[in-house]
Amino acid sequence: MKTGTLDTVLAEIEAKRPILLATDLETGEQRLLRRGDGDTESERIDVERALRVDACITTDAEGAPQVFYQPFNPPLRMILVGAVHIAQPLSAMATLTGYEVTIVDPRESFAAAERFPGVALNLEWPDAALEALSLDQRCVVVTLTHDPKLDDPALQVALRSDAFFIGCLGSKKTHASRLRRLEKAGFSQSELARVKGPVGLPIGARSPAEIAVSVLAQVTETLRKP
Amino acid sequence: MVVGEALVSSPADQVTRWPLLDAGSSMALMPNHSEMEVLVAARDWKLAGCGVALATVVKTWGSSPRPAGSHLAVRDDGFFLGSVSGGCVEGAVVEEALGVMKSGVPKVLEFGVTNERAWEVGLACGGTVRIFVEPLQ
Numbered sequence A: 001m002k003t004g005t006l007d008t009v010l011a012e013i014e015a016k017r018p019i020l021l022a023t024d025l026e027t028g029e030q031r032l033l034r035r036g037d038g039d040t041e042s043e044r045i046d047v048e049r050a051l052r053v054d055a056c057i058t059t060d061a062e063g064a065p066q067v068f069y070q071p072f073n074p075p076l077r078m079i080l081v082g083a084v085h086i087a088q089p090l091s092a093m094a095t096l097t098g099y100e101v102t103i104v105d106p107r108e109s110f111a112a113a114e115r116f117p118g119v120a121l122n123l124e125w126p127d128a129a130l131e132a133l134s135l136d137q138r139c140v141v142v143t144l145t146h147d148p149k150l151d152d153p154a155l156q157v158a159l160r161s162d163a164f165f166i167g168c169l170g171s172k173k174t175h176a177s178r179l180r181r182l183e184k185a186g187f188s189q190s191e192l193a194r195v196k197g198p199v200g201l202p203i204g205a206r207s208p209a210e211i212a213v214s215v216l217a218q219v220t221e222t223l224r225k226p
Numbered sequence B: 001m002v003v004g005e006a007l008v009s010s011p012a013d014q015v016t017r018w019p020l021l022d023a024g025s026s027m028a029l030m031p032n033h034s035e036m037e038v039l040v041a042a043r044d045w046k047l048a049g050c051g052v053a054l055a056t057v058v059k060t061w062g063s064s065p066r067p068a069g070s071h072l073a074v075r076d077d078g079f080f081l082g083s084v085s086g087g088c089v090e091g092a093v094v095e096e097a098l099g100v101m102k103s104g105v106p107k108v109l110e111f112g113v114t115n116e117r118a119w120e121v122g123l124a125c126g127g128t129v130r131i132f133v134e135p136l137q
Helices: A003-014 A041-053 A087-097 A126-132 A148-159 A172-184 A208-224 B033-047 B090-103
Strands: A019-024 A030-033 A067-072 A077-081 A100-104 A120-122 A139-143 A165-168 B052-061 B071-075 B080-082 B107-111 B128-135
Touching: A003 A019, A003 A030, A003 A067, A003 B033, A019 A041, A041 A067, A067 B052, A077 A087, A077 A126, A077 A148, A087 A100, A087 A208, A100 A126, A126 A148, A139 A148, A139 A208, A148 A165, A148 A172, A165 A208, B033 B052, B033 B071, B033 B080, B052 B090, B071 B090, B080 B090, B090 B107, B090 B128
Parallel strands: A077 A100, A077 A139, A100 A120, A139 A165
Antiparallel strands: A019 A030, A019 A067, B052 B071, B052 B128, B071 B080, B107 B128
């Protein structure tokens, strides 16, 4: 690899712009590609697919040179609505897992920097905050407040986005009433089927850290075994 | 970060600090940010005037511990960071990488359990892994 190529890859990662490295495995020649780039239609499709599923591809067409495509995507993002107790271990574990975490809570006493050192805090009202975050298919939204005033506006924005995971903390009973409220707000059954509630895999979690493990496990399962 | 598995121990003055990236760097937030640390180390070694080679898993068959895209950076004194197999074939890859640094010619390696020396260098898990080794120039 040329040092210049490596420098560009690292700079694009730092700038959070998706980029893809294509390597001819016979000659070692390398090219940097972006979404939409490619010498042929089939290469453009491979580039698009590698970036979308965030996985490497090696072409193996007969007679053609083998090319290895490696995508470098910006980090996955996790938006937590509610700077509550569970958000503390969950934000730390999600950061370790590679997520860029933002905690949204307009209540200043909850969203205090001392409670969340090093985590991005957003004190806007949840719907405004989530609109401004431009959610995409590499985003997770988990509501944690149990308060419809805060959770519902966030969910309405999340449901209109491509976020790959939408989850809500709360009992089965509060989740049922949450779904009824969202249905009244105009969301269809199939749209509401995206919402995971009560969020988390059933591992009998009790403490906030254990609940965070269960939530992160379900997010990982959704990402890796969709 | 598989620093502890270095087959060739690094001199005390070259002990690598962990984490390599400051918490404030957006690269510290990358998915698989340890992969990024390996690339950053490769660049930094090159900048410091060392010979460097990069090994990348390009394809796996069956059960193998590291997915395609995993990196191992090798320095000319044999020190390395990252992993391409979880420790099974790193020793052999480092040897090949030192050769690639000298020749300047990239190489494709394949490891599996099919050859009779599998007990020596291979994947105990029964998979096969193809690894592209290239010099950083």
